[in-house]
Amino acid sequence: xxxxxTSITLALIAASAAGAxxxxxxxxxxxxxxxxxxxxxxGSNHGIPLFGTGTISWRQADGKxxxxxxxxxxxxxxxxxxxxxxxxxxxxLAPASYYEKRIRKExxxxxxxxxxxxxxxxxxxxSPAIRGxxxxxxxxxxxxxxxxxxxxxxxxxxxxxxxxxAGRRDADVWTFRVxxxxxxxxxxxxxxxxxHFSRKPVGSHEQQVDLWLxxxxxxxxARIRFKEENGDSFEQVLExxxxx
Numbered sequence: 001x002x003x004x005x006t007s008i009t010l011a012l013i014a015a016s017a018a019g020a021x022x023x024x025x026x027x028x029x030x031x032x033x034x035x036x037x038x039x040x041x042x043g044s045n046h047g048i049p050l051f052g053t054g055t056i057s058w059r060q061a062d063g064k065x066x067x068x069x070x071x072x073x074x075x076x077x078x079x080x081x082x083x084x085x086x087x088x089x090x091x092x093l094a095p096a097s098y099y100e101k102r103i104r105k106e107x108x109x110x111x112x113x114x115x116x117x118x119x120x121x122x123x124x125x126x127s128p129a130i131r132g133x134x135x136x137x138x139x140x141x142x143x144x145x146x147x148x149x150x151x152x153x154x155x156x157x158x159x160x161x162x163x164x165x166a167g168r169r170d171a172d173v174w175t176f177r178v179x180x181x182x183x184x185x186x187x188x189x190x191x192x193x194x195x196h197f198s199r200k201p202v203g204s205h206e207q208q209v210d211l212w213l214x215x216x217x218x219x220x221x222a223r224i225r226f227k228e229e230n231g232d233s234f235e236q237v238l239e240x241x242x243x244x
Contacts, residue, residue, distance in 0.1 A: 029146035098136035
């Protein structure tokens with residue numbers, strides 16, 4: 001009996017420690033205007049170079065949002081499709097569902113059950129609690145943009161922003177560090193100033209993520225880069241903005 005109680009106690013301590021890994025706070029947000037964004041896409045998959053085009057369709061109105069990301073290449077066809085949709089609450093974006101389909105992987109849907117206060121993955125193996133501010137792999141970029149639009153002075157080099165981010169089968173704490181302001185070379189966009197965020201992987205099997213948000217373009221993502229531990233990469237570079 002003592003051993004059982006000890007195990008339970010240790011589990012509760014571990015759960016408490018894990019829960020403290022990301023802040024749960026109501027923060028001011030200012031969502032970017034709805035827009036259709038066009039990107040050049042490049043990367044590699046199992047050593048094969050990948051080039052193509054992509055779009056991000058962002059819609060927000062009446063306290064709700066939808067976010068659709070698609071990318072295609074001449075060699076592989078559609079290489080990526082992400083769909084995130086949900087609401088906007090006191091914590092910022094509040095996803096309800098997240099669909100992900102990537103090249104050579106089966107599609108999955110992750111659900112944010114607000115009534116049960118749990119994130120539900122398709123395999124049913126894990127079910128993290130919803131405490132407020134949790135994101136998915138698509139919405140987290142736009143959550144950062146919404147926070148920065150509301151309080152740009154807080155986004156100084158060296159500052160860090162943490163979120164619990166749900167993917168296909170689990171959720172991890174992603175901490176983005178503000179690297180600093182840079183100039184993006186783009187004649188089409190007028191060489192905009194961008195703010196660089198970097199998320200370094202904690203474990204050997206996690207993605208490295210870099211984001212560049214453009215303050216002069218409503219903080220839309222001007223560049224997004226994912227890099228896997230096996231060397232695979234995927235990058236989107238903004239070419240055109242069509243506000244809706």
